[in-house]
Amino acid sequence: MPDDRLSMADTSPYFRAATETRTRRKIRTRMNINTERLARIAALTAVTGAALLFGAGTAAADDWPSNGGGAFEVYETENFAVPSDPDYWNPLSDQHRLTSPFGTSTRIVSISFHGVQQDCWQADRDGNPHKLNTTPLDMPYAGSSKTGNFGPRHYVYPG
Numbered sequence: 001m002p003d004d005r006l007s008m009a010d011t012s013p014y015f016r017a018a019t020e021t022r023t024r025r026k027i028r029t030r031m032n033i034n035t036e037r038l039a040r041i042a043a044l045t046a047v048t049g050a051a052l053l054f055g056a057g058t059a060a061a062d063d064w065p066s067n068g069g070g071a072f073e074v075y076e077t078e079n080f081a082v083p084s085d086p087d088y089w090n091p092l093s094d095q096h097r098l099t100s101p102f103g104t105s106t107r108i109v110s111i112s113f114h115g116v117q118q119d120c121w122q123a124d125r126d127g128n129p130h131k132l133n134t135t136p137l138d139m140p141y142a143g144s145s146k147t148g149n150f151g152p153r154h155y156v157y158p159g
Helices: 013-054
Strands: 072-076 097-099 108-113 116-123 129-131 133-135 154-156
Touching: none
Parallel strands: 097 154
Antiparallel strands: 072 108, 108 116, 116 129, 133 154
């Protein structure tokens, strides 16, 4: 008997019916799993889209810093070089740089530790404070090497 011939059990109507039933169950199970997976992906996409849509407003205002006492000092300042100043572009200048749509026209509050300026906050047009981001300067500081003078920082208004 050749190997490619079906046995008597394989051709019986009972065997075929049982095989077809098992195959249908497998297909239904796969369809249910795929449908569930698709439903989960759609729900996740909807939630993510709603969060992006409703969360894409104006950046929330931060709080003004409070005076921590001790070696920390909180003070108002306008001592920044803005892009319209020649010192902004001078790599040898020891003045802090500020890139902001408001320049130095709105309130700027800084905090320092032992006289070294750390973080700064700037008010928007409505007076709400926003913490400024700091970025490293592209040029190494070539100015003074006095103790406590770690070179200028570049502050950037968020958003």
